[in-house]
Amino acid sequence: MKTNQTIAGVAAILSLLAIEDAGAGLNVPVEYHKLDNGLKVVLSPDHTTPKVTVAVYYHIGFRNEPRGRTGFAHLFEHMMFQGSGNLGKMEFIQLVESSGGNLNGSTRFDFTNYFDIVPSHKLETILWAEADRMRSLDITEENLVNQKGVVSNEVKVNVLNRPYGGFPWLDMPQYANENWHNAHNFYGELAELEAATLEDVRLFFDTYYSPNNAVLVVTGDFDSKEALGWVDEYFSSIPASELPEPPDLTEPIQLKEKRASKGDPLASKPALAVSFHMPERNTPAFYAMGVIDQILLQGDASRLTERLVKSEGVTGHVAGGINALGSMYNYYGPMLWTASLRYDRTEQTDDILSMIEEEIEGLEDELIDEKTLQRALTRIRSDWYDRAGSSTFRRADLLASFALFDDDPARINGIEEEFFKVTPELIRKTVREYLGTEKRTVLTIVPEAGDEAENGGRS
Amino acid sequence: MTRLRRIAATAVVLSLALPFSARAERELPPEGGEPKNFSLPEAHTFSMINGLRATLVPFGNVPKVSVGVMVRTGNVDEKTEEIWLADIVGDMLTEGTIRRTSSEIARDISDMGSEVRVRVGADRLSISTDVLSEYGLDAMRLLAEILTTPSFPEGELERIKADNLRSLSVARTRAQSLANERLSEVLYGDHRYGTTYPTKELLQGYTIDQVRAFHSKHFGAARTHVYVVGDFDTKRMEMMIRAVFLSFAMGPPPSEQIPNTSSERVLHLIDRPDAPQSTIRIAISVADPSHADFIPLEVTNTLLGGSFSSRIIQNVREDKGYSYSPYSSIRTHYHDAYWVESADVTTEHTGATIGEIFFEIDRLRNEAPSEEELSSVQSYMSGSFVLSNSSRWGIMGQLIYADFQGLGDDFLTSYVENIHAVSADQVRDMARRYLHDENMAIVVVGDTALVRAQIEPFGKIVN
Numbered sequence: 001m002k003t004n005q006t007i008a009g010v011a012a013i014l015s016l017l018a019i020e021d022a023g024a025g026l027n028v029p030v031e032y033h034k035l036d037n038g039l040k041v042v043l044s045p046d047h048t049t050p051k052v053t054v055a056v057y058y059h060i061g062f063r064n065e066p067r068g069r070t071g072f073a074h075l076f077e078h079m080m081f082q083g084s085g086n087l088g089k090m091e092f093i094q095l096v097e098s099s100g101g102n103l104n105g106s107t108r109f110d111f112t113n114y115f116d117i118v119p120s121h122k123l124e125t126i127l128w129a130e131a132d133r134m135r136s137l138d139i140t141e142e143n144l145v146n147q148k149g150v151v152s153n154e155v156k157v158n159v160l161n162r163p164y165g166g167f168p169w170l171d172m173p174q175y176a177n178e179n180w181h182n183a184h185n186f187y188g189e190l191a192e193l194e195a196a197t198l199e200d201v202r203l204f205f206d207t208y209y210s211p212n213n214a215v216l217v218v219t220g221d222f223d224s225k226e227a228l229g230w231v232d233e234y235f236s237s238i239p240a241s242e243l244p245e246p247p248d249l250t251e252p253i254q255l256k257e258k259r260a261s262k263g264d265p266l267a268s269k270p271a272l273a274v275s276f277h278m279p280e281r282n283t284p285a286f287y288a289m290g291v292i293d294q295i296l297l298q299g300d301a302s303r304l305t306e307r308l309v310k311s312e313g314v315t316g317h318v319a320g321g322i323n324a325l326g327s328m329y330n331y332y333g334p335m336l337w338t339a340s341l342r343y344d345r346t347e348q349t350d351d352i353l354s355m356i357e358e359e360i361e362g363l364e365d366e367l368i369d370e371k372t373l374q375r376a377l378t379r380i381r382s383d384w385y386d387r388a389g390s391s392t393f394r395r396a397d398l399l400a401s402f403a404l405f406d407d408d409p410a411r412i413n414g415i416e417e418e419f420f421k422v423t424p425e426l427i428r429k430t431v432r433e434y435l436g437t438e439k440r441t442v443l444t445i446v447p448e449a450g451d452e453a454e455n456g457g458r459s
Numbered sequence: 460m461t462r463l464r465r466i467a468a469t470a471v472v473l474s475l476a477l478p479f480s481a482r483a484e485r486e487l488p489p490e491g492g493e494p495k496n497f498s499l500p501e502a503h504t505f506s507m508i509n510g511l512r513a514t515l516v517p518f519g520n521v522p523k524v525s526v527g528v529m530v531r532t533g534n535v536d537e538k539t540e541e542i543w544l545a546d547i548v549g550d551m552l553t554e555g556t557i558r559r560t561s562s563e564i565a566r567d568i569s570d571m572g573s574e575v576r577v578r579v580g581a582d583r584l585s586i587s588t589d590v591l592s593e594y595g596l597d598a599m600r601l602l603a604e605i606l607t608t609p610s611f612p613e614g615e616l617e618r619i620k621a622d623n624l625r626s627l628s629v630a631r632t633r634a635q636s637l638a639n640e641r642l643s644e645v646l647y648g649d650h651r652y653g654t655t656y657p658t659k660e661l662l663q664g665y666t667i668d669q670v671r672a673f674h675s676k677h678f679g680a681a682r683t684h685v686y687v688v689g690d691f692d693t694k695r696m697e698m699m700i701r702a703v704f705l706s707f708a709m710g711p712p713p714s715e716q717i718p719n720t721s722s723e724r725v726l727h728l729i730d731r732p733d734a735p736q737s738t739i740r741i742a743i744s745v746a747d748p749s750h751a752d753f754i755p756l757e758v759t760n761t762l763l764g765g766s767f768s769s770r771i772i773q774n775v776r777e778d779k780g781y782s783y784s785p786y787s788s789i790r791t792h793y794h795d796a797y798w799v800e801s802a803d804v805t806t807e808h809t810g811a812t813i814g815e816i817f818f819e820i821d822r823l824r825n826e827a828p829s830e831e832e833l834s835s836v837q838s839y840m841s842g843s844f845v846l847s848n849s850s851r852w853g854i855m856g857q858l859i860y861a862d863f864q865g866l867g868d869d870f871l872t873s874y875v876e877n878i879h880a881v882s883a884d885q886v887r888d889m890a891r892r893y894l895h896d897e898n899m900a901i902v903v904v905g906d907t908a909l910v911r912a913q914i915e916p917f918g919k920i921v922n
Binding site: 026046048049050051085086087089090093094095097098099100101102103117118119120121122123124125128129132145146147148149150151152153154156157160161162163164221265266267268269299300301305306309310313315316317342343344374375378379381382383385386389390391392449451 | 485486487488489490491492493494495496497519520521522523553561562564565566568569570571572573574575589590591617618621622623625626628629631632633634731733734735736738766767768773776777778779780781782783784803804805834835838839841842843845846848849850
């Protein structure tokens with residue numbers, strides 16, 4: 001056991017925060033450290049249940065994958081479960097599950113994450129295992145071939161053999177964005193997935209999977225000092241790497257409406273999605289968009305739901321929000337706000353678009369009243385308590401994102417306040433600046449399958 | 460009043476023995492420390508004179524509270540010519556009460572920070588919400604109002620039917636929905652569980668009188684159980700529940716329509732021209748949750764195909780790469796259960812996948828698993844149980860399951876112990892007793908032209 005080891009190896013403790021009071025809101029403990037090799041470490045104890053969450057986020061998402069290798073960032077995520085220096089194929093998974101834990105990984109625009117939720121007494125075991133695969137990926141040609149099969153089946157089940165498969169989450173960024181990094185098929189063209197080599201895998205690992213491109217977050221039931229000792233022991237000797245210059249992710253300002261339509265051989269009803277580009281992260285307009293999203297789109301009392309579902313009856317549900325693959329808190333580059341719905345073939349798409357346009361313009365024509373603003377803020381607060389206050393993964397996700405993208409995980413205790421600064425005037429200004437029709441991308445799905453229910457169905 | 464007992468610490472996570480190959484140069488993972496105590500949060504339960512029951516569980520450290528009202532009705536109470544009437548009733552519940560319009564309901568619950576969600580299942584209907592603690596009592600009042608005094612405005616019915624028609628149309632284009640529909644038909648036949656979808660004509664024909672009649676006939680206090688989990692004042696919440704459900708009529712006792720199931724080895728092939736994958740279901744009826752074999756069966760399922768480390772996933776996914784998410788599960792209704800393996804597999808590997816699934820079933824029937832493999836599975840299951848009891852909805856879900864199936868007060872407190880009491884021989888015996896592959900029904904939704912020859916060796920094919 002190495003429990004009482006000193007933390008001498010942790011040379012650069014940037015800040016050790018113990019926030020006493022963050023105003024009216026939730027107060028999340030945040031301890032932030034950086035190892036010599038650049039690894040960011042965030043600890044946030046919560047003793048509600050005897051579980052710990054270990055989350056490792058690498059600052060490499062599908063925006064940054066190599067050209068000609070679409071889908072590679074995600075394929076690579078699968079490879080991280082295929083074997084490392086001391087753990088053979090399946091052994092990482094078995095180690096976590098036989099410890100009484102659950103695990104998963106996911107690939108997103110700006111990060112790839114790996115997380116394990118285990119009984120608290122297994123924290124050291126899991127830190128050792130995560131360090132092992134950060135230090136030394138060890139996979140074979142056979143593993144790669146196997147996971148290409150798995151991933152191509154993943155694309156088939158989620159996209160190719162499914163009505164509305166990539167709509168709008170996979171399709172829309174390809175139409176709304178101009179910069180290749182934001183606009184390519186990030187699940188991957190099957191032929192490009194198939195072309196990936198072991199050398200590609202090695203290169204990707206060496207380039208991006210280094211401690212100075214990652215953050216390790218531990219939340220849940222643990223002792224900080226003890227945890228930091230283990231982190232130091234297992235992670236501090238992993239060498240840093242020289243990171244390439246980050247790519248330019250900027251999107252040109254959109255000056256003209258874009259429209260696209262896509263045939264779907266499996267769909268029986270038309271569908272429509274409308275997207276707008278988000279204001280830059282962490283600006284006042286960004287928080288205003290969080291409020292606008294609530295007012296327009298979230299919940300049964302939202303304006304688009306009231307209009308399209310209840311008064312016009314064109315659909316049963318309007319879906320969407322900020323960041324179709326996450327939340328407004330866990331991305332870094334350009335992002336879209338999207339609303340989408342399915343409707344009957346008898347409806348006119350342009351009529352529905354006009355209704356959406358009118359609801360958006362309504363926010364510009366008339367300043368929102370205090371009650372509407374308060375309702376949106378209450379909903380944001382209610383959601384926030386379950387994110388930031390979660391004892392497991394959702395809190396870890398926020399801390400990892402804020403450490404990785406802003407070098408400031410303690411931001412978690414200032415987010416609520418930013419929303420409270422949003423005024424009706426700011427909302428009007430933001431709508432004017434970001435939600436004009438020239439700024440939108442409209443994507444429609446043309447149904448190519450027969451409508452069985454329309455024709456009577458089975459008896 | 461029921462008190463949940465403490466679970467012995469050692470029962471939660473047994474010591475770990477890993478099936479590592481003995482490569483000498485390898486470093487072994489650190490063992491970790493001693494397992495910590497875990498106890499289920501304490502529940503306060505009470506019943507009212509009209510038969511309504513309530514379970515209150517203070518839990519957590521954020522100012523939120525989850526409220527769920529579970530009613531023992533659902534599609535099972537529909538007659539043959541009423542398919543999805545329960546779903547329409549569920550949708551209509553939030554369209555207005557005698558005191559509030561649908562927009563008022565939407566705004567009021569939004570002002571508490573949430574939504575009202577109504578879910579209609581085969582034998583359970585739930586109305587739930589998740590609000591800031593300061594609104595817990597208001598939320599309870601609102602849910603009671605929705606359940607007991609809906610106004611069922613006729614003007615909204617056409618719209619609700621149109622929404623359901625759209626859902627029906629989309630369901631009919633999904634391979635998984637079609638596979639599940641056929642499987643239910645095969646397993647349950649004429650029992651209400653055997654029919655999944657209505658015809659368009661049937662759905663279009665429902666009237667507001669039918670909606671009202673279904674509600675008055677199948678809803679009532681005796682079928683209702685209220686759950687509250689989170690940060691709230693127990694005493695005040697109990698007073699509120701007693702007040703808002705005081706005049707709720709007792710209504711009928713829960714209907715107990717337990718199906719007689721049987722299955723045979725027949726392959727049901729549903730054509731999906733040009734499909735790049737085949738959607739497979741392989742299923743058989745098993746002992747239900749009230750049976751002593753059920754927990755051993757759960758262990759057997761987890762080891763065979765119900766966890767990432769399980770045999771079928773290792774084989775079909777991690778060895779062969781035929782599928783992304785093959786998994787097995789035990790699906791339950793009230794006192795009824797079946798085991799099912801589900802997989803979406805590359806079309807050309809349809810036959811090979813079915814072969815591997817049967818290979819793994821037979822292997823387990825022939826030989827008990829090693830102690831190492833079993834204890835890994837048991838640790839995984841107890842860890843998952845603790846995790847399920849680490850969130851408001853998780854806790855509520857466990858309580859609802861135990862109450863609904865009538866498993867008794869000690870079911871949850873002794874669950875971990877019972878998982879660990881299962882022996883390796885018992886796992887093999889469960890496979891022998893229940894997983895008769897010669898009687899398993901197989902459903903394949905895929906490209907018939909490419910699939911038929913592959914699956915012919917497995918039995919008689921019907922379309």
